Amino acid sequence: MRARCPNCDNPVDSDAPKCDKCGALFASGSAAWKPVPVADDRRYPVGYPVEFTASAGEYFRIWIVNLVLTILTLGVYSAWAKVRRRRYFYGHTRIDGEGFEYRGRPIAILKGRLIAVAAVALFYGTANFAPSLIWLLAILTACAAPWLIVRSMAFNAYSSAYRNIRLRFRGTYLQCLGLLLWTGFILVVTFGLAYPYFKARLMEFLFRNHSYGTTAFEVPDLSYFGIYVRAVGLGLFVGLAAALGGMFFNAVVGDGSRAASTLIGYIGYLFIFSYIRAEIANATWSVVRIGKASFECALRTGDLFWLYLVNIIAIVATLGLAAPWAIVRAMRYRAQKMTVFAAGGLESFVAAESAEVGAEGEEIGEMFDFDLSL
């Protein structure tokens, strides 16, 4: 329950014995000072904006120097490079002035990468040279998928700390397998129409199994149906626009209608992609609670679309040299639109014991390019 101090307006717990800020003592009895209850949680708790202090120039130098070291060491250094890049971004993401900390160890990541390379070689080798064994590969992949998800989540959580307290992921292989089997079944019988259901269950699974120290992430049941219905509507609109645009181009210029349609199609696809990204992040983060902390995520489709479009053009036009700038820009925008609300501050979270996690899951997942960004 949130409340404020009647003396200095500092947010306090309704059952707090005294105000942290002005020191006013709260006691029972009619004449004593008492915390004043605050009706609307949202309005009152202190909002901490998420600050992102990275600069494109600084990150560019880190990126290119580590890239060249990776090249010169024939890839061995890539694990160190990854840690340096992550440490830079984590350290520059700050809440209440305190930066995040990336604790992944290069040696663990290197080991993970070697296993990942072997797994990828095995996968493509089998797919190309022993196609008769493809069914075996499919079964193996299906069995490995929950393991990859759980392990990479666990590694990333274990490697992330804020105020010297690690995140933790407790989801188990069997839970994840059950989830994938059930939602996979629903997806098949609905011919894929249940994708929003799948996505919502997966996000619930990922969020609910995270905790910050001993404090679990709480998420009510999620539903993304509205978002995807509107995305499909947008898709129809884009298809129509592409067809009309092609026809118009054909009539006016005389040639290249296919190119015009394709271009409109791609841009439209990017817009829908931005829409889904923004809406899902907003819908999810806005209901997440970690103890007394809640979040506001206010991404806007238009902003995100423009950001991605400019990033793509810049990266292509500079043959990739603008990638660091593009990444910093995207991360800064996401941080700017995120606010943490925490009554009573961020000082009272408690650390948990957690066992070390290997990096193989994360690295294999990365090589096969699956992205489970929260």
Add this chain to the structure above:
Amino acid sequence: MIEFDAIFYDGRTSTRNAVRVRGFPRSLRIVGAGYDLEVPLAAVRVEPPVAGTRRLLHLPGGAQLQTDDDAALRALFPRSNPLETWVHGLEGRWAYALAAVAVAAGFTWWCAVYGLPLAAELASAHVPTSIEAKLGDRALESIDQTLCGPTAIDAGKQGELSRNFAALTAGQGDGYTYRLEFRACKGMGPNAFALPGGAVVLTDALVKLAQNDAQISAVLAHEVGHVRHRHGLRLAIQAAGLAALIATLAGDAVSITGLAVTLPTALLQSGYSREFEDEADAYAFRRLKEIQLSPKYFAQILARIEESRNKDPDANRGSGPERRRSDLGYLSTHPATAERIERALKNQ
């Protein structure tokens, strides 16, 4: 004595404690916010510096010190993290960053133009022909499913061309089992293409376009050249290598857009086959002369393919002696046909 301000986290809660740290030769003394701790230096794990972020010290028992006083830490722990400290120095200067850009660009260019083709050539020599044949079979399967249908050429003509092909490939002693496949391929126009392992596909349109069997043999000799030089396999290895290279270079940029990655791949990829075509041509001229056919037939059929393509630019997609020049002309996948015709005539 070295002293610095720091924030102390005890590792049990997220409470921030402002402390003063004093560095002694063998220990740190942490004082403030109700703490007075002595920690041996040897038990402290120092995190390497990262631009613009606080320095972190891990203390025994999971506690942590965070400080902005980089100079103090350098003085206290002069030998910690030598690798990362050196890298941090490189990261701090634009001169090194620009040098790194030059190295990265030079390396990428060298790999794409020389390194990968060379590596693919060396690697392909170690791939047994049986595996090549498997690759070829898979390619043919997928071609049959997507691009090509059964041939309409009558059995007599097929037999005749197959006999010529057998004569062309006889006594090569290169371990390949050559076979000629007839297909009707829509949208590919007059074309022939070699698959890894020895299968050569001939389109009905090319059979119709050719004025005589010698012209077809000339094209087939060119395709056999591709097989012998393992161009299909080498191209596959090069493509895989290039994808791996770009994935490594792009790193975390990949997640931003696939497009930025695939576009340069396509640009680089199209540059490869020039050399391959020349190699295949050279083989064709030599082999044609061995079986008493003049390379002029190769010149003739090239000219006819060129002519038919000019009439119907859309009909020339796919791979073969005249691949895609019409729609990807600016990428100059193939040496100009005129040049090749000239070379064929010179080689008579």
